[in-house]
Amino acid sequence: xxxxxxxxxxxxxxxxxxxxxxxxxxxxxxxxxxxxxxxxxxxxxxxxxxxxxxxxxxxxxxxxxxxxxxxxxxxxxxxxxxxxxxxxxxxxxxxxxxxxxxxxxxxxxxxxxxxxxxxxxxxxxxx
Amino acid sequence: xxxxxxxxxxxxxxxxxxxxxxxxxxxxxxxxxxxxxxxxxxxxxxxxxxxxxxxxxxxxxxxxxxxxxxxxxxxxxxxxxxxxxxxxxxxxxxxxxxxxxxxxxxxxxxxxxxxxxxxxxxxxxxxxxxxxxxxxxxxxxxxxxxxxxxxxxxxxxxxxxxxxxxxxxxxxxxxxxxxxxxxxxxxxxxxxxxxxxxxxx
Numbered sequence: 177x178x179x180x181x182x183x184x185x186x187x188x189x190x191x192x193x194x195x196x197x198x199x200x201x202x203x204x205x206x207x208x209x210x211x212x213x214x215x216x217x218x219x220x221x222x223x224x225x226x227x228x229x230x231x232x233x234x235x236x237x238x239x240x241x242x243x244x245x246x247x248x249x250x251x252x253x254x255x256x257x258x259x260x261x262x263x264x265x266x267x268x269x270x271x272x273x274x275x276x277x278x279x280x281x282x283x284x285x286x287x288x289x290x291x292x293x294x295x296x297x298x299x300x301x302x303x
Numbered sequence: 304x305x306x307x308x309x310x311x312x313x314x315x316x317x318x319x320x321x322x323x324x325x326x327x328x329x330x331x332x333x334x335x336x337x338x339x340x341x342x343x344x345x346x347x348x349x350x351x352x353x354x355x356x357x358x359x360x361x362x363x364x365x366x367x368x369x370x371x372x373x374x375x376x377x378x379x380x381x382x383x384x385x386x387x388x389x390x391x392x393x394x395x396x397x398x399x400x401x402x403x404x405x406x407x408x409x410x411x412x413x414x415x416x417x418x419x420x421x422x423x424x425x426x427x428x429x430x431x432x433x434x435x436x437x438x439x440x441x442x443x444x445x446x447x448x449x450x451x452x453x454x455x456x457x458x459x460x461x462x463x464x465x466x467x468x469x470x471x472x473x474x475x476x477x478x479x480x481x482x483x484x485x486x487x488x489x490x491x492x493x494x495x496x497x498x499x500x501x502x503x504x
Contacts, residue, residue, distance in 0.1 A: 180340075180498050181494070184344050184347060184348035184351075185348065187347065187350075187351070188351050189352060190349055191348060191351060191352020192353070193352075194353075195352060195353040195355070200349075201353055204346045204349045204350060204353070207342070208343065208350060211342055211346070212310065212343065212413070213313045215339050215340065215413045216310055216413065217316065217317040218317060218336050219314060219317065219412065219416050219424050219425065220315060220316065220317020221318070221320060221321040222317075222321065223317070223321060223421050223422070224318035225321035226321070230322070232422065233425075236425055236426045239393065239426055240425075240426045240428075241429070242386050242390060243401045243402055243426075243430045244401075244402075244430035244437070245433075245437070246383065246385045246389070247383055247434065247459075248434055249382055250382025251375045251457060251459065252378070252456050253381075254375065254377050254381065254456065255374055255378065255455065256450065256452075256453065257374070258370055258374045259450055259452045260450070262370075266365065266367055
């Protein structure tokens, strides 16, 4: 599957070189969104037109949930180990990590905007 | 959230149209899907190249922050192994591939469809969407129980965008920055890991 990695490997430097051109950035965002729509539509089509697969839909969903919840729990456990055992709070930094009040204002991508040159705001728009 | 629902809508309308047999010979779409995937991977690569935040974050924060995405990977691997043992009858390769999406459901499900099959691709879609959804819903609880790093770990690749606002709000600004870094590293790792798992296992 060298082709798949190759496509990304060629894309990254191309994106880096063209990152200051809004027209390119906009086109890439739209192209990404619509190719994802198209490919997932095709995936749905392949699933829906296959009677054997439709019969197994409940089983597929159940397995999906088992895998994702186990992965999530494993990651949280690994994070706890990292933070409390290996680093002993080193990620909190000086003067950080007081528990935030539950009604705190909406914060998005804090403190990242000051430094400037990222061309797009990807929040809420995963490619 | 809205983006996930639109994507789910496209997937479900595909399922519906497939059920209705309106579009004959859906298997003809395979070749088209291959080229669409290559193009998608290329533009995903470009999107990564556009975004230079991660290098800056690594400079500004302690280098130990690089351990965060590594431990998401280790924890996901451990969790997937547990799921594999629990499910009992699935090939290890398939379980690890589904887990290695780290919540990046669009790309992982599309790649797994191509390298595995439609059943596994659909499983990856549901698994990774639910990882994102549960992260969004449980972030406040995770912070209270396990500390600020927990929602970053749970979010995986989604912690750089869809689950970033809720992480920044409940875990604080500093964890928001760690979340962006970890999410970006994992976003790059998803296509590489999925390809590696399906090529060599």
